[in-house]
Amino acid sequence: MDSRRLAYLRALEIDVWERRDLPRSTPEPLPAETSAAVVTPVRSIEPVHAAAAATSTGVVGTGLGHAAGLGWEALEQAVRSCQRCPLHQTRTQGVFGVGNRKATWLVIGEAPGADEDRQGEPFVGRAGQLLNSMLKAMGLAREEVFIANILKSRPPNNRDPRPEEVRECIPYLYRQIELIDPRLILCVGRIAAQTLLDTDTPIGKLRGKLHHLAPMQPSGKPRPMIVTYHPAYLLRSPAEKRKAWGDLVLAMQTYERLGGANA
Numbered sequence: 001m002d003s004r005r006l007a008y009l010r011a012l013e014i015d016v017w018e019r020r021d022l023p024r025s026t027p028e029p030l031p032a033e034t035s036a037a038v039v040t041p042v043r044s045i046e047p048v049h050a051a052a053a054a055t056s057t058g059v060v061g062t063g064l065g066h067a068a069g070l071g072w073e074a075l076e077q078a079v080r081s082c083q084r085c086p087l088h089q090t091r092t093q094g095v096f097g098v099g100n101r102k103a104t105w106l107v108i109g110e111a112p113g114a115d116e117d118r119q120g121e122p123f124v125g126r127a128g129q130l131l132n133s134m135l136k137a138m139g140l141a142r143e144e145v146f147i148a149n150i151l152k153s154r155p156p157n158n159r160d161p162r163p164e165e166v167r168e169c170i171p172y173l174y175r176q177i178e179l180i181d182p183r184l185i186l187c188v189g190r191i192a193a194q195t196l197l198d199t200d201t202p203i204g205k206l207r208g209k210l211h212h213l214a215p216m217q218p219s220g221k222p223r224p225m226i227v228t229y230h231p232a233y234l235l236r237s238p239a240e241k242r243k244a245w246g247d248l249v250l251a252m253q254t255y256e257r258l259g260g261a262n263a
């Protein structure tokens with residue numbers, strides 16, 4: 001195991017077992033935010049569960065609507081100028097998403113918060129730093145993956161997205177999924193998971209298994225998806241980091257099973 005990955009695993013306070021007959025890795029120093037995290041160690045990894053049944057967002061079969069057929073530039077422009085729901089009145093800017101547009105990993109969260117609204121990029125601030133650490137523990141740089149939200153504009157006071165807002169906005173995300181064609185989606189947080197899987201099942205019962213995100217249009221294909229906790233929740237509830245690490249291990253195992261190494 002390389003020293004950087006070891007460092008991030010230890011930053012998450014994940015016990016790392018190494019063979020005694022091999023040279024021991026020395027962790028690199030970490031950013032203050034990461035190394036200050038207080039978490040519970042994990043000593044076992046949850047097994048891979050059988051795939052859950054495909055589910056619906058409530059928009060399955062309806063087509064991509066206003067996002068259909070848009071290329072990257074047109075899609076980004078559509079988001080930045082979008083006035084399809086009242087959130088455009090209170091946002092600073094639309095937060096399109098960031099990262100590798102040919103990524104094999106797609107991270108999907110809920111909606112921009114105050115920092116994201118200000119900077120125009122998803123997952124910045126403390127939660128963003130923890131997401132970066134989670135990705136690094138998986139051997140992934142932030143720039144290697146694509147990161148997006150189900151809502152592109154910030155709900156006032158960080159309230160939950162409303163169904164009518166999601167209905168208007170989610171075609172943008174589905175078009176992003178179509179363009180990226182990721183091998184695996186990592187869905188972070190209760191709101192994103194419940195929205196994409198069209199369920200009110202608690203996140204504790206959605207994590208730890210493989211889901212398939214149903215397509216919006218008949219020609220689309222189901223997308224493998226693993227659910228885990230939102231980094232902002234993990235900052236508030238560090239004891240849950242051991243479960244989140246189990247989810248990330250499941251995601252890595254699933255990714256490899258679906259087609260190869262994550263390089």
Ligand code: SF4
Pocket residue numbers: 079082083084085086087088094151152153154165168169
């Ligand atoms: S949340 Fe989505 S649908 Fe609503 S204004 Fe922003 S980009 Fe448009």
